[in-house]
Amino acid sequence: MRALSRLIQGRILFLTICAAGIGGTFQFGYNLSIINAPTSHIQEFTNETWQARTGEPLSDHLVLLVWSIIVSLYPLGGLFGALLAGPLAITLGVSMNIQPMYLGESAPKELRGAVAMSSAIFTALGIVMGQVVGLRELLGDPQAWPLLLASCLVPGALQLASLPLLPESPRYLLIDCGDTEACLAALQRLRGSGDLARELEELEEERAACQGCRARRPWELFQHRALRRQVTSLVVLGSAMELCGNDLMYAYASSVFQKAGVPEAKVQYAIIGTGSCELLMAIVSCVVVERMGRRVLLIGGYSLMTCWGSIFTVALCLQSSFPWTLYLAVACIFASILSFGIGPAGVTGILATELFDQMARPAACMVCGALMWIMLFLVSLGFPFVMEALSHFLYVPFLGVCACGAIYTGLFLPETKGKTLQEISEELHRLNFPRRAQGPTWKSPEVIQSTEL
Numbered sequence: 001m002r003a004l005s006r007l008i009q010g011r012i013l014f015l016t017i018c019a020a021g022i023g024g025t026f027q028f029g030y031n032l033s034i035i036n037a038p039t040s041h042i043q044e045f046t047n048e049t050w051q052a053r054t055g056e057p058l059s060d061h062l063v064l065l066v067w068s069i070i071v072s073l074y075p076l077g078g079l080f081g082a083l084l085a086g087p088l089a090i091t092l093g094v095s096m097n098i099q100p101m102y103l104g105e106s107a108p109k110e111l112r113g114a115v116a117m118s119s120a121i122f123t124a125l126g127i128v129m130g131q132v133v134g135l136r137e138l139l140g141d142p143q144a145w146p147l148l149l150a151s152c153l154v155p156g157a158l159q160l161a162s163l164p165l166l167p168e169s170p171r172y173l174l175i176d177c178g179d180t181e182a183c184l185a186a187l188q189r190l191r192g193s194g195d196l197a198r199e200l201e202e203l204e205e206e207r208a209a210c211q212g213c214r215a216r217r218p219w220e221l222f223q224h225r226a227l228r229r230q231v232t233s234l235v236v237l238g239s240a241m242e243l244c245g246n247d248l249m250y251a252y253a254s255s256v257f258q259k260a261g262v263p264e265a266k267v268q269y270a271i272i273g274t275g276s277c278e279l280l281m282a283i284v285s286c287v288v289v290e291r292m293g294r295r296v297l298l299i300g301g302y303s304l305m306t307c308w309g310s311i312f313t314v315a316l317c318l319q320s321s322f323p324w325t326l327y328l329a330v331a332c333i334f335a336s337i338l339s340f341g342i343g344p345a346g347v348t349g350i351l352a353t354e355l356f357d358q359m360a361r362p363a364a365c366m367v368c369g370a371l372m373w374i375m376l377f378l379v380s381l382g383f384p385f386v387m388e389a390l391s392h393f394l395y396v397p398f399l400g401v402c403a404c405g406a407i408y409t410g411l412f413l414p415e416t417k418g419k420t421l422q423e424i425s426e427e428l429h430r431l432n433f434p435r436r437a438q439g440p441t442w443k444s445p446e447v448i449q450s451t452e453l
Contacts, residue, residue, distance in 0.1 A: 013190045016166045017103060017115060021122030023159020024099035025349075028078075029126025031152055033275060035071055037134025037268070038145035043067050064384050072381040079373035093163065101365050104353030105169040106190055108199065109420050113289040116353055120346030121286060124279035126155075131272045140268070175207045175358045206422045210358050218363045218370075221356075226432050230355040230364070233413055237298070238368050240405035241348040242375035244305060245398035246340040262330060270330070274337050281341030293417040294347045294354075295409055301343025302406035308336040309399045316392035344405065354416045357425050 046066050051057045058066070093102070100119045107115035134140040139148035167186040174183035183203065187196050216224075221231050257267045285297055312332035315325040352364040387394045414431060416424050 011192070012166065013106065013115070015162075016106060016190070017118045019159055019162040019166055020099045020102060021118055021125075022155045023163070024122065025119045026122040026126035026129075026155050027152060029123035029128075029275075030130040030155065031074060031126075033127045033130030033271075034134050034148050034151070035074065036271065037131075037140040038142075038148060039067070041142045041145050042070065044142075046070075064388070068381050068384045072377050075373045075376035075380060079370055079377065093168075100349040101353045101361055102169055104350065105171040105361075106167075106186075108191065109202075110290065110418065112354070113294065113350060113417065114286050116350040117282070117286040117289050117346035119349045120282040120341070121279065123345065124275060124282045124341065128272065128275035128279050131268075131275045135268055135272075171203060171206070171358055174203050175210055202420050202422065206358065206420075209422065209425070216360045216363045218366050221360060221363055221367060226429060227356070227360065229412065229428060229432050230360075231367075233355060233408075234351055234364060234368055235371060236408050237344075237348050237351060237405060237413070238371045239375055240302070240401050240408075241344050242372055242379060243398065243401040244302070244340065244344065244405065245309075245379075245395055245401075246305075246337065246345075257330070257333070262326075274334065277334050277337045278341040278345060281338050282346055285342050285346050289347070290417060293415050294350065295413055295415050297343035298347050298409040298413070299343075299406050301339050301341075301345075301347075302402045302409070304339035304342075305336050305344075306399055306402040306406065308332045308339060309395045309402065312336065313393060313395055313399075319392075350416075354421065354424055355428065357421070 043063050043066075047058050047063055100116045103118065104112050104116040132138070133151060134148060139145070139151065167189045168182070170183045170186045170190070173179050173186055184196065184200065187199065191199075221227050257270050258264065262270050289297060309332070312329055315329035315332060318325045319329065352361065352368045356364040386397065390396065414424075414427055419427070
């Protein structure tokens with residue numbers, strides 16, 4: 001609570017978080033959920049259009065294929081945006097992939113986790129807003145679905161209007177641009193009154209460590225041994241967040257709840273409940289992340305998702321024999337979303353910010369974003385057919401992903417709570433080179449690579 005009160009006191013930092021979030025991860029969550037409400041309407045529109053042009057209706061299998069392609073085109077578009085995220089981070093500013101990096105660089109170290117976790121809050125808020133707007137009483141009726149899909153223009157316009165008025169990242173201004181005065185001015189706006197000497201000193205130390213280095217390209221991250229653990233963690237945990245199956249609960253929420261036996265008239269309200277659960281836990285995790293740490297939230301989240309997913313599968317299998325398991329299955333859906341919200345939803349987005357130095361961070365965000373969109377595209381395209389083929393066992397493939405995410409975090413991911421980005425880099429250097437005698441100062445991966453050659 002003390003962290004939250006300090007965040008609110010830093011009015012400009014709070015406004016920066018809101019401006020970055022409303023046009024960033026809010027858009028992601030909003031677009032992910034609004035596509036669910038008009039599912040049947042778009043499928044009918046597709047079939048009617050095809051029949052009007054060819055004189056024959058589409059088969060159910062082809063309608064399902066066309067629908068899965070429509071849903072998967074959203075992450076495909078996101079992939080092209082992610083490929084531009086690294087260069088744009090250097091020249092222009094914030095997009096969804098850059099948002100956690102921008103916020104993490106702008107926040108003080110004791111608030112860095114909570115501020116970066118705000119990305120998850122805006123994602124969940126976007127999901128809930130999309131679910132509410134998609135109600136039949138609002139824009140979810142058969143005639144209004146084009147307006148529903150176009151409504152994402154509003155948050156984008158709000159960000160365009162507000163973000164240019166807010167400060168640039170102090171780290172970017174000092175390390176990338178070499179502008180000490182602009183960095184100090186940005187710190188003063190973001191922190192308000194107070195002594196900034198210690199924080200400016202830490203930034204100068206990080207600048208000295210990166211002296212003579214250039215911004216890395218994405219493929220170079222995979223070539224440096226000094227970035228081995230960071231890149232592996234980014235790939236494994238970034239993939240796990242998408243392959244754990246949580247996002248598909250929103251894209252195909254109606255079908256999942258119908259599988260669980262929820263009456264069709266009540267499905268839209270149950271869907272709002274799922275988004276509300278993730279929003280609640282995103283807020284809770286934002287409050288506790290600096291107290292409990294990143295590893296605990298990730299391990300706990302994935303472990304609980306494995307547990308609830310297993311019970312959900314058993315409940316679906318027993319539903320015909322024991323009607324009461326219907327309620328158990330629905331409860332497991334909500335419990336799984338709560339577990340996702342407490343850890344993987346927010347902590348995963350912090351990795352690119354905290355595990356990489358200033359020279360590698362934009363490229364890491366680009367890799368993380370591209371990986372996320374590719375995984376979401378593949379799963380969105382294939383999930384309807386997996387659900388049709390596996391029936392009650394539809395979540396079994398995702399259970400293994402959740403278990404692997406928990407195990408990897410416990411064994412290989414270092415804790416970054418309460419550490420400066422410079423201290424995190426030094427710890428990761430020791431982990432990447434465990435047998436090498438450590439000198440008094442840390443060197444950037446690029447300097448290490450050049451000395452090895």
